[in-house]
Amino acid sequence: MAYLDISDVGISFTRSGKTSEVLQGVSLGIEQGEYISIIGHSGCGKSTLLNIVAGLLKASTGGILLDGKEVNSPGPDRAVVFQNHSLLPWLTVRENVALAVDKVFRGRKSKAERRAWIDENLALVNMLHAADKRPAEISGGMKQRVGIARALAMEPKLLLLDEPFGALDALTRAHLQDQVMEIHARLGNTMLMITHDVDEAVLLSDRIVMMTNGPAATIGEVLPIPLERPRRRLELVEDAVYTHARAAVLEFLYARHAAPALAA
Numbered sequence: 419m420a421y422l423d424i425s426d427v428g429i430s431f432t433r434s435g436k437t438s439e440v441l442q443g444v445s446l447g448i449e450q451g452e453y454i455s456i457i458g459h460s461g462c463g464k465s466t467l468l469n470i471v472a473g474l475l476k477a478s479t480g481g482i483l484l485d486g487k488e489v490n491s492p493g494p495d496r497a498v499v500f501q502n503h504s505l506l507p508w509l510t511v512r513e514n515v516a517l518a519v520d521k522v523f524r525g526r527k528s529k530a531e532r533r534a535w536i537d538e539n540l541a542l543v544n545m546l547h548a549a550d551k552r553p554a555e556i557s558g559g560m561k562q563r564v565g566i567a568r569a570l571a572m573e574p575k576l577l578l579l580d581e582p583f584g585a586l587d588a589l590t591r592a593h594l595q596d597q598v599m600e601i602h603a604r605l606g607n608t609m610l611m612i613t614h615d616v617d618e619a620v621l622l623s624d625r626i627v628m629m630t631n632g633p634a635a636t637i638g639e640v641l642p643i644p645l646e647r648p649r650r651r652l653e654l655v656e657d658a659v660y661t662h663a664r665a666a667v668l669e670f671l672y673a674r675h676a677a678p679a680l681a682a
């Protein structure tokens with residue numbers, strides 16, 4: 419069985435007596451250390467799927483196993499990084515990370531060990547220099563880096579990234595993508611990331627999961643990205659494997675599964 423086993427997951431929501439089926443028959447196995455991206459048109463159910471894996475939503479059908487254990491509530495084995503940092507504004511960068519670390523490691527690591535672990539994770543995303551600053555005093559990209567440090571510091575089995583770079587300008591975004599690739603290479607985390615950005619998906623992923631449009635969205639195709647690592651964006655621009663993968667995702671999204679508004 420796969421490390422993360424998503425099996426026949428479906429979900430429907432009932433609002434004002436009307437039921438809408440958002441996901442249907444979603445099955446996917448992810449191996450330990452894999453970097454998987456989910457791409458699909460707006461509203462198809464990507465965040466819903468991620469929230470089910472996070473344990474924040476309950477599937478109507480099917481189920482999820484992580485490392486052989488059933489997922490049915492949120493837990494520290496699955497850390498989530500959202501598009502908007504979600505740091506507490508009245509706490510410093512270090513205190514924000516400490517909140518998660520204390521929750522996970524209290525009783526297992528001493529206070530000094532926890533402090534060293536927090537700083538190690540801030541250093542991993544090059545944010546140790548701003549440890550005593552508050553979120554309002556740092557840039558959007560820096561806040562995302564703190565969010566990533568906080569997630570990594572929980573030592574999760576699975577890192578869930580919901581459009582983590584979506585709100586950033588192009589240059590900051592590229593810088594953060596490179597940093598996440600480096601961290602992934604160093605730590606070997608298992609990553610599940612939602613993105614709208616085709617280049618980002620191809621650059622970062624081992625496989626790209628392409629979703630069909632809703633209602634009752636499901637996985638249309640899974641595209642392996644057989645590019646060697648480390649990957650360097652400048653070298654990939656003219657790489658045949660890269661351009662082929664990019665074209666395949668674009669073709670899926672804009673020809674075979676165009677958003678209803680685009681297909682009209």
Ligand SMILES: Nc1ncnc2c1ncn2[C@@H]1O[C@H](COP(=O)(O)OP(=O)(O)OP(=O)(O)O)[C@@H](O)[C@H]1O
Pocket residue numbers: 431432433440458459460461462463464465466467632
């Ligand atoms: N709690 C909920 N109650 C009712 N409907 C919901 C709920 N959560 C999501 N939906 C519906 O499920 C569908 C999928 O939403 P979701 O946010 O998962 O899409 P998405 O693919 O992540 O979209 P985007 O790319 O725009 O973020 C939408 O039609 C949304 O309105």
